[in-house]
Amino acid sequence: MLKATTSPAGSAPGPTDEPVDQIQTALQIVARSVTLVRVHERLLQAAGVRVDRAGAALLHELHVHHSALRVTELAELLGVDAPAVTRKVQRLEQTGLVVRHADPDDRRATRIELTPAGRRTLGRMRDARRAWLGRLFEGWGDADLAAFASLLGRFSCALEHDAHDAHDAHDAHDAHDAHDAHDVEDARGL
Numbered sequence: 001m002l003k004a005t006t007s008p009a010g011s012a013p014g015p016t017d018e019p020v021d022q023i024q025t026a027l028q029i030v031a032r033s034v035t036l037v038r039v040h041e042r043l044l045q046a047a048g049v050r051v052d053r054a055g056a057a058l059l060h061e062l063h064v065h066h067s068a069l070r071v072t073e074l075a076e077l078l079g080v081d082a083p084a085v086t087r088k089v090q091r092l093e094q095t096g097l098v099v100r101h102a103d104p105d106d107r108r109a110t111r112i113e114l115t116p117a118g119r120r121t122l123g124r125m126r127d128a129r130r131a132w133l134g135r136l137f138e139g140w141g142d143a144d145l146a147a148f149a150s151l152l153g154r155f156s157c158a159l160e161h162d163a164h165d166a167h168d169a170h171d172a173h174d175a176h177d178a179h180d181a182h183d184v185e186d187a188r189g190l
Contacts, residue, residue, distance in 0.1 A: 047128035049121045051097070054078075054088050059097060059114065059122045068111035070103065097121055 033039065040053050051059065061077045062069060071089065075082040089112050092098040097118035103109040114122065137145055 043125065043128045043132060046131065047121075047124040049124055051092075051121060051125070054080075054084075055092055055097070056122075056125060058085070058088055058092065059118055059125075062098065062112065062114045063119070063122050068101070068113035070109055070111055074112065092118070 035053075037053075040056075044050060057078055058074060061074060065077075069077075071082050071085045074089075075085045078085065089098060089100065093100060096115055098112050099115050100110045100112055103111050140148070
């Protein structure tokens with residue numbers, strides 16, 4: 001297992017520093033590259049669709065979960081607040097890419113799902129991204145591509161697990177803070 005070590009200033013890197021540093025540099029390049037507006041615009045142009053990145057992310061979450069989701073569920077999955085999701089859903093609904101319907105479990109809530117036009121739009125976007133990735137992997141052998149896919153999948157699972165743990169720790173911290181605030185109120189006789 002790779003383990004980052006900290007080398008004293010001026011000393012040679014430890015045996016595990018170099019791969020971790022290479023990975024960190026590569027991840028910075030990947031993160032910057034895939035979030036560039038011009039990359040998104042080029043993919044949209046190739047797909048022949050007009051959806052902003054936030055809309056594309058929302059459509060993707062609906063597709064991945066294979067079901068209608070509540071705004072609060074989408075907000076948590078996307079890491080944004082519910083009002084932002086509501087505004088995005090309204091725009092996507094106006095363009096016919098999603099539809100809202102009453103939640104059968106709670107009539108006060110609504111569920112959002114992809115329309116056939118939303119599925120077609122997302123499919124064209126996914127095809128354009130797949131073609132782009134195919135160009136990036138030109139010249140890779142099947143074994144290298146399979147190994148990369150396997151390792152990247154393993155890494156993404158570790159990232160997802162870490163993000164989930166961080167979310168749980170944040171919730172526990174918030175609950176602890178609320179409990180402490182309640183104790184202070186009790187001590188003050190409030």
